Amino acid sequence: MGGSQSVFTDEELDDYQTLTYLTKKEILLVYKRFKVLDPEAVEANKNARLPLDKIRELPELKVNPFRDQICKVFSSSGEGMTFEDFLDMMSVFSDGAPKTVKVEYAFRVYDFDGDDLISDSDIKQVIECLIGSNELTEDEMHQLIDNILEEADLDDDKALSFAEFEHVISKSPDFVNSFRIRM
Amino acid sequence: MNLPLKSDIKHLSESSLEQSTKKVKSISVHSSQVQHQRKSTRHQINLAFQKDCDIQSSSPDNVDGSKYIVSTFSSSIDVIANDNEAIDAETLKKENETNDFGLPSFKQRMQRMQCLTLRSFKAKQERAQQQVAQRVRTIIQLSETQSCINYTKRFLKGIKSMFDALIDLWYRLNFWSQQFREIEGHFGIATSTYFRFTRWLVNLNFMVFFLYLCFIYIPQLSYNNLSDYFTVVNDTGSGSFYNKMVLCSKSYKEKLTTRRANHHWLTFLDIAQGTGFLENTMLFYGFYSNLTVSLHNDFSSRNVKYNMGLGYLLTVGISFVVVFIMIVRKSSTTIKETVMDFDNTAYPLYTNAVFGGWDYCINSEKMSVYKQRIIYNEFKATLWEVKMKKKRENRSTREKSKLYLKRLIINLVVLALLVGSFYTIYLTTDYLIKNQTENLSEFNFLMVNYLPSIVISILNAIVPEIFWALSKVEEYSNSFATHITIVRAVFLRLSSVWVLVVSLYYRLHYKGRKPMDCPEENMYNVTRCCGNTLWESIIENDKLERRTVKCWESYVGQQFYKLCITDFMSVTLIVLSIKIPRRIIHHHLQHRIWVIKKLGRAKFDLPLQVLDIVYSQTVCWMGMFFNPLLPALTFIKVFYFFFLKKFELLSVAEAPQIAYRASRSYSFFQTVLLVSFIIITCLLGYMIGNLKPSMSCGPFRVYSSDEFVMFDVVTNEINSWPTVPQKIVRYFETAAFYVPAFLISLLSIYYYLAVTAGYKKMEELLKEQLKSEAHDKQFLLARVDEIIKRGQWRQED
Numbered sequence: 004m005g006g007s008q009s010v011f012t013d014e015e016l017d018d019y020q021t022l023t024y025l026t027k028k029e030i031l032l033v034y035k036r037f038k039v040l041d042p043e044a045v046e047a048n049k050n051a052r053l054p055l056d057k058i059r060e061l062p063e064l065k066v067n068p069f070r071d072q073i074c075k076v077f078s079s080s081g082e083g084m085t086f087e088d089f090l091d092m093m094s095v096f097s098d099g100a101p102k103t104v105k106v107e108y109a110f111r112v113y114d115f116d117g118d119d120l121i122s123d124s125d126i127k128q129v130i131e132c133l134i135g136s137n138e139l140t141e142d143e144m145h146q147l148i149d150n151i152l153e154e155a156d157l158d159d160d161k162a163l164s165f166a167e168f169e170h171v172i173s174k175s176p177d178f179v180n181s182f183r184i185r186m
Numbered sequence: 187m188n189l190p191l192k193s194d195i196k197h198l199s200e201s202s203l204e205q206s207t208k209k210v211k212s213i214s215v216h217s218s219q220v221q222h223q224r225k226s227t228r229h230q231i232n233l234a235f236q237k238d239c240d241i242q243s244s245s246p247d248n249v250d251g252s253k254y255i256v257s258t259f260s261s262s263i264d265v266i267a268n269d270n271e272a273i274d275a276e277t278l279k280k281e282n283e284t285n286d287f288g289l290p291s292f293k294q295r296m297q298r299m300q301c302l303t304l305r306s307f308k309a310k311q312e313r314a315q316q317q318v319a320q321r322v323r324t325i326i327q328l329s330e331t332q333s334c335i336n337y338t339k340r341f342l343k344g345i346k347s348m349f350d351a352l353i354d355l356w357y358r359l360n361f362w363s364q365q366f367r368e369i370e371g372h373f374g375i376a377t378s379t380y381f382r383f384t385r386w387l388v389n390l391n392f393m394v395f396f397l398y399l400c401f402i403y404i405p406q407l408s409y410n411n412l413s414d415y416f417t418v419v420n421d422t423g424s425g426s427f428y429n430k431m432v433l434c435s436k437s438y439k440e441k442l443t444t445r446r447a448n449h450h451w452l453t454f455l456d457i458a459q460g461t462g463f464l465e466n467t468m469l470f471y472g473f474y475s476n477l478t479v480s481l482h483n484d485f486s487s488r489n490v491k492y493n494m495g496l497g498y499l500l501t502v503g504i505s506f507v508v509v510f511i512m513i514v515r516k517s518s519t520t521i522k523e524t525v526m527d528f529d530n531t532a533y534p535l536y537t538n539a540v541f542g543g544w545d546y547c548i549n550s551e552k553m554s555v556y557k558q559r560i561i562y563n564e565f566k567a568t569l570w571e572v573k574m575k576k577k578r579e580n581r582s583t584r585e586k587s588k589l590y591l592k593r594l595i596i597n598l599v600v601l602a603l604l605v606g607s608f609y610t611i612y613l614t615t616d617y618l619i620k621n622q623t624e625n626l627s628e629f630n631f632l633m634v635n636y637l638p639s640i641v642i643s644i645l646n647a648i649v650p651e652i653f654w655a656l657s658k659v660e661e662y663s664n665s666f667a668t669h670i671t672i673v674r675a676v677f678l679r680l681s682s683v684w685v686l687v688v689s690l691y692y693r694l695h696y697k698g699r700k701p702m703d704c705p706e707e708n709m710y711n712v713t714r715c716c717g718n719t720l721w722e723s724i725i726e727n728d729k730l731e732r733r734t735v736k737c738w739e740s741y742v743g744q745q746f747y748k749l750c751i752t753d754f755m756s757v758t759l760i761v762l763s764i765k766i767p768r769r770i771i772h773h774h775l776q777h778r779i780w781v782i783k784k785l786g787r788a789k790f791d792l793p794l795q796v797l798d799i800v801y802s803q804t805v806c807w808m809g810m811f812f813n814p815l816l817p818a819l820t821f822i823k824v825f826y827f828f829f830l831k832k833f834e835l836l837s838v839a840e841a842p843q844i845a846y847r848a849s850r851s852y853s854f855f856q857t858v859l860l861v862s863f864i865i866i867t868c869l870l871g872y873m874i875g876n877l878k879p880s881m882s883c884g885p886f887r888v889y890s891s892d893e894f895v896m897f898d899v900v901t902n903e904i905n906s907w908p909t910v911p912q913k914i915v916r917y918f919e920t921a922a923f924y925v926p927a928f929l930i931s932l933l934s935i936y937y938y939l940a941v942t943a944g945y946k947k948m949e950e951l952l953k954e955q956l957k958s959e960a961h962d963k964q965f966l967l968a969r970v971d972e973i974i975k976r977g978q979w980r981q982e983d
Contacts, residue, residue: 020350026350027350062371062549062550063371063546063547063548063549065549065551066548066549066550066551066553066554067544067546067548067554068544068554068558069544096546109541113541126540129540129541130540130565132544133540133543133544133558133561133562134558134561134562134565135554135555135558135559135562136555136558137558137559137562139562139565139566143565143566143569146569146572147536147540147565147569150535150536150572151536151537151540154535154536154537155537157953157956157957157960158956158957158959158960158961158963158964159957159960159961159964160960160964168541171537171541172537172541172542174537175537175538175541175542176538176542177538177542178538178541178542180542181374181542181543181544181545181546181547182542182546183546183547184546184547185363185366185367185370185371185547
């Protein structure tokens, strides 16, 4: 790690550590992973904006059905991710991030159309992503969406607001376990 | 005015804006990286204050209150990058207002979203602000007294960074995390909980081993090897009983040391059975001395005594307390999930499956496709269950009675299977005990010796499979079927150990049977009278001296030693001789032979795997008292299992087919572990408080006459204390302590139950309230719509 240590000044590292949920060691690990995605560009400029195609090469994202959404949520400009965007993403997915932060980002990841509500069409998209090439019948899909809304939609507006999402996720024990990426 | 900011400013709520504008006017915010006018500037907050900025207003309190960091709801904290230019807040406010004239629900939603975002970023923001405050302090050169504080802060910061460095080092050394990353990447979190559980058991066993090392192994070893430095304090007994004890100890030692000629085959037999020379090692209870020793006065000025018996008993006791605390601590973190699990109405089954469904740790393409398949199966299964539930509700009486009859029969079959297995185990143990008194060849003797352990292993391998098959007929829901099968398997697994214990108890201590006559003055028979007299009563042939049980604790220890070895061997052998060949055959022949393709690779069945580990832990706890090295052996064994299972999972077996909930299986096994632990504690407690220890061996041999038990070593120690502490301890033994303590704990349980019920009620009420308010809102919205439409109508008119 000696090589990448010199990439950041102590001050920068301190700042990063204060502003994320990661330790310095982890920040350097994140940098290492970032660098692997496009060694040349990052070597030239550590704040290089890598195109989203490159970001999607990260093994965890490559196989993740929500990769496009994740990139959209974490990329600041919408056209690529800099190291800081990347660091921010890894911080949210780290073990140290509190549940509230994770829930908030999860909400944005699952909110496909970006209207701050997880509507039935969003849920449908989530399910389609989850099952990949396998197909549910129209009936089953409807049934599933209805069941979810029945559980989570408290105000019967056929969509989950953030508060509703947060409430139902707080009761879901697996969420925090699964919403993380190892360094 | 910076135009790119507009989009962000739209989302600012009025309140935060008002607060921020007040401050922003007096202080201009300078970002060192103006080119990053984008959402992620939150990482690079480099704020410098203008020299002329009022020191009073930038004192830490005000810094916290003011919003330097203007947050937007759409992403997170943004630093308004505005190079030496004050923000014209009034304009912003107007823009904000003009954007907010829309429907109330929209505005509300915006505000609500913003609150939530703010809250979730509060922690981060606060930290950032603290940092800013610190910078401010260094910039404005505080007076000397304050710089003192500053130094302390720096010092603390130095300590913190050192601490961080230590954590980093630990992180690097922690090779487990690498293991878990690999497993999680390939198989997801649920599978890795199994390995986490294993690692936790490794740590647990290590802790117990460490305690034993300090208070049992080292004292015993140092006494054995450095006896010149010690004085034996309590070696001055008198009376016929004491003489008999010394004689017995001597004859037992002689029996162990002179028994066998040095022959490889016999050495192997001894190692396999824990007899012969192995019985005379630290492995077994009988080896430990009962002496109280103190260092010679030359080496220590104070008189330090170590009572081996007391040390032994207390170490075992403290180990149990430590284990208990660790289990409870571990369970308490998962207990919440367990409660949610059992309270099915509150458990968001579908939401959990959908929004907690994807495992973000997965990084292999193969597993990704596999995971999608698993999730798909899970959806299908839950939907099918809903259908079945409806069907179940519509069952006719005839169908119902038929089903109940079926279930009853299957339960009876299961019961018969369980009882049959128990009886088989009992029979084999009995057979073992009987045959030990007969003259068998060494090999047959070995086979007979291992019979109970082997039978237990075989039963444990086969019977759960039958349970799986039977549960399919019962037409329970999938999750319930899994649960009930596991419960049955748990029952079988753990009870088999207890059956062994019961049959040993019956042979060695059952009061109803008549012990061998042991006339007090019969010196010829003193060596036989030394042993377990109940046991001796079934031996007719005097020539089989060496198969007598002189030291029943070591004998029991040998049984657990054998269980431990068999467990180790059977798990290894199953992987080597069944799973690996199956994998190889499957790999080469799956395209040619249909049956092989259908059979597939061996499945990595999570619950049963965890059960294996729980079982070996149970054996360890059971035998810990009789077999002091067992924690060390189990530590090595579990550590070995970790890598064996990892190998099995990664290259031999197939990932689990059913989507196991990480939380669910974990908390369930915690409970099983706790229950089995409590039962074992009770058994051991009974033994220590009620049974007569052996006369010829072990740290408690002085307490082997009829009126003593092992626990007397503690009672005697307390008796030797000064009166006041003695009285205090005595008080804890009386009913005056127990009755109030019992009542208080009952009352507190009642209190907490009442509080829980209250919270539940409260939750329901709040839910209702939320619903009715939402309805109100919808109703009002509908009214607004109506009014607007009517207005349009009129205008058109």
